[in-house]
Amino acid sequence: MNHWLTAPVLIPLLGGILQAFMGYAPIHLRRTLALATTVLMLVSAVVLLVMANDGSYRIYAFGNWQPPFGIVLVLDRLAALMLIMTAILALFCHLFAIGGADEGNRQFHGLFLFQLMGLNIAFLTGDLFNLFVAFEVLLIASYGLLMHGGGTVRTVPGLHYVVLNLIGSAVFLISVGMIYSVTGTLNMADLAVKVPQISGEGLNIVKAGGMMLLVVFGLKAAILPLCFWLPRAYSKATAPVAALFAVMTKVGIYAILRVYLLIFGDDAGELANLGMDWLFPIALATLAMGVIGALGSGTLKTLVAWQVIISVGTLLAPIALGSQAGLSAALFYLLSTTWTVGGLFLVSELVANQRGSAKDRIVTAPKMQSRTFLSVLFLVGAVAAAGLPPLSGFFGKVLILQSVESGTEMAWLWSVLLIGSFLTLIAYSRAGSIVFWRTVDGHLEKPDPLNGRISVAAGALTAMAIVMVVLAGPIMNYTDATAAQLHNSDAYIEILQTPMVREGS
Amino acid sequence: MELVFALVIGALTSSGVYLILRARTFPVVVGLTLLSYGVNLFLFSSGRLATGQQPIIGTAASYSDPLPQALVLTAIVIGFAMTAFVVVLSLRNLADNEDDHVDGKQPYKSPAPEEESEVTGK
Numbered sequence: 370m371n372h373w374l375t376a377p378v379l380i381p382l383l384g385g386i387l388q389a390f391m392g393y394a395p396i397h398l399r400r401t402l403a404l405a406t407t408v409l410m411l412v413s414a415v416v417l418l419v420m421a422n423d424g425s426y427r428i429y430a431f432g433n434w435q436p437p438f439g440i441v442l443v444l445d446r447l448a449a450l451m452l453i454m455t456a457i458l459a460l461f462c463h464l465f466a467i468g469g470a471d472e473g474n475r476q477f478h479g480l481f482l483f484q485l486m487g488l489n490i491a492f493l494t495g496d497l498f499n500l501f502v503a504f505e506v507l508l509i510a511s512y513g514l515l516m517h518g519g520g521t522v523r524t525v526p527g528l529h530y531v532v533l534n535l536i537g538s539a540v541f542l543i544s545v546g547m548i549y550s551v552t553g554t555l556n557m558a559d560l561a562v563k564v565p566q567i568s569g570e571g572l573n574i575v576k577a578g579g580m581m582l583l584v585v586f587g588l589k590a591a592i593l594p595l596c597f598w599l600p601r602a603y604s605k606a607t608a609p610v611a612a613l614f615a616v617m618t619k620v621g622i623y624a625i626l627r628v629y630l631l632i633f634g635d636d637a638g639e640l641a642n643l644g645m646d647w648l649f650p651i652a653l654a655t656l657a658m659g660v661i662g663a664l665g666s667g668t669l670k671t672l673v674a675w676q677v678i679i680s681v682g683t684l685l686a687p688i689a690l691g692s693q694a695g696l697s698a699a700l701f702y703l704l705s706t707t708w709t710v711g712g713l714f715l716v717s718e719l720v721a722n723q724r725g726s727a728k729d730r731i732v733t734a735p736k737m738q739s740r741t742f743l744s745v746l747f748l749v750g751a752v753a754a755a756g757l758p759p760l761s762g763f764f765g766k767v768l769i770l771q772s773v774e775s776g777t778e779m780a781w782l783w784s785v786l787l788i789g790s791f792l793t794l795i796a797y798s799r800a801g802s803i804v805f806w807r808t809v810d811g812h813l814e815k816p817d818p819l820n821g822r823i824s825v826a827a828g829a830l831t832a833m834a835i836v837m838v839v840l841a842g843p844i845m846n847y848t849d850a851t852a853a854q855l856h857n858s859d860a861y862i863e864i865l866q867t868p869m870v871r872e873g874s
Numbered sequence: 875m876e877l878v879f880a881l882v883i884g885a886l887t888s889s890g891v892y893l894i895l896r897a898r899t900f901p902v903v904v905g906l907t908l909l910s911y912g913v914n915l916f917l918f919s920s921g922r923l924a925t926g927q928q929p930i931i932g933t934a935a936s937y938s939d940p941l942p943q944a945l946v947l948t949a950i951v952i953g954f955a956m957t958a959f960v961v962v963l964s965l966r967n968l969a970d971n972e973d974d975h976v977d978g979k980q981p982y983k984s985p986a987p988e989e990e991s992e993v994t995g996k
Contacts (some may be wrong), residue, residue, distance in 0.1 A: 502948065
């Protein structure tokens with residue numbers, strides 16, 4: 370039992386409840402408290418990262434119920450990595466939101482914090498049904514956040530997003546029911562024990578349940594047939610919300626990593642590596658689709674939204690192949706791409722604010738204010754996203770390319786990833802040169818000058834690509850250790866033997 | 875009992891899916907509700923169907939599984955809240971776009987112009 374594990378859940382929960390009750394408090398008080406909550410959450414994530422770095426599993430059993438009978442939170446290296454990634458992204462998004470985007474809705478900060486709570490539960494939980502509940506918590510907060518902001522542009526994408534995710538929840542429940550009806554348990558460690566023992570007619574039910582789970586996680590992660598809701602929703606969302614949503618697709622990828630490596634991993638007998646032979650071609654197709662979308666996008670935010678889909682494809686290809694080096698590379702790229710995409714959303718918003726009625730559309734417009742600063746930020750973000758040296762996206766992609774063993778898979782992955790990266794580069798060059806270089810003479814309404822908070826937030830999140838290169842050694846050691854831990858599912862199963870707290874002791 | 879139960883789930887789910895595939899928000903909301911009813915019944919059945927059994931060990935010859943009932947309860951609560959949200963969102967869609975189509979405002983098709991009868995004056 371380790372009570373620290375509840376901190377990333379309790380801190381945003383309490384902060385969010387506080388925000389819900391003080392909607393009419395002065396805005397600077399609400400902002401200070403909300404930002405303090407996010408900072409505290411980052412601190413707790415750092416503490417958990419240090420704890421997880423020794424390679425052992427820590428659990429927190431709710432109500433002191435022995436797993437598999439109660440719900441447990443489980444901390445391992447992967448969970449800690451996801452927590453710290455979310456906390457850093459959230460801090461900069463929150464700082465950006467405080468620069469003015471949080472006005473107009475008294476519950477913005479509450480929703481933001483509840484969203485973080487849902488994400489943190491999803492990363493920490495060791496129970497399949499609790500994962501469903503975490504998804505619902507983060508989704509209902511995201512519905513509110515997506516609709517945040519004035520105007521009517523978000524209504525239709527928001528409606529699509531909500532309806533699709535409600536259908537996804539229904540499918541999730543069906544698959545959970547199918548798995549439970551055969552195994553009689555929903556604890557992930559216990560499932561990892563029970564699934565290899567299934568035989569006879571139960572096998573097909575669990576197989577169908579597992580494949581349906583893959584559909585649900587694929588919807589969250591936005592893989593190819595299920596990805597068309599994403600560009601419209603993300604490009605219409607308010608900038609800090611869109612940047613925070615960069616982590617939402619990664620929740621789907623996290624769930625795939627957790628469930629399919631642990632429950633349907635190499636040791637799962639007849640169900641070993643369920644669905645992974647499907648995932649590899651789908652991942653490559655997703656990558657290709659994302660590149661096509663990026664080439665055809667008409668606004669900067671749509672371009673970045675398609676970049677989210679490109680990164681999902683790039684991440685899932687090595688995960689589907691499942692080698693240890695591939696997982697490590699994917700985790701490195703996961704960190705890099707999440708922060709870069711978040712930073713690019715924020716930069717697009719800054720650009721849009723400086724261009725008058727042209728907004729973030731990729732068209733020629735009169736010269737914008739402070740364009741040196743903005744163009745450097747866009748350049749850093751675009752170089753990291755397209756995967757050019759010397760920034761972190763390059764190292765992530767090289768690691769992914771190196772991790773595949775030679776064969777047909779290598780031929781496919783190398784060709785799709787390299788051609789895709791080249792075309793992404795063209796998309797960014799086209800957008801950047803039209804927006805920043807090809808200007809027309811004309812009068813621009815005096816735009817609001819850049820304010821300190823939002824420039825710092827956008828700049829810092831973009832600069833994470835440089836920080837990751839400086840710290841590449843330690844980060845790679847950590848992701849290597851995480852991949853090794855993920856491949857050793859026997860150690861995860863041992864949490865079932867963790868002694869509970871006895872009365873009087 | 876199993877056959878009736880399965881047929882009910884099947885009917886609810888298929889009508890739900892059919893309604894979700896309609897292009898107006900009201901049928902979609904009703905479809906989502908029917909789908910979640912079907913899912914709730916399905917979850918309930920995952921603990922096996924039995925009559926006259928209690929979810930307490932030792933009170934009867936055999937006991938029924940209490941966990942699916944807990945799962946269904948959670949699913950009902952969440953589904954209800956989500957339905958309320960999607961209803962509000964549909965109303966907002968109707969108000970913003972003056973159309974209840976799920977894709978927002980549809981291009982207005984002007985009715986075919988009435989054929990002008992030739993005025994010849996004869």
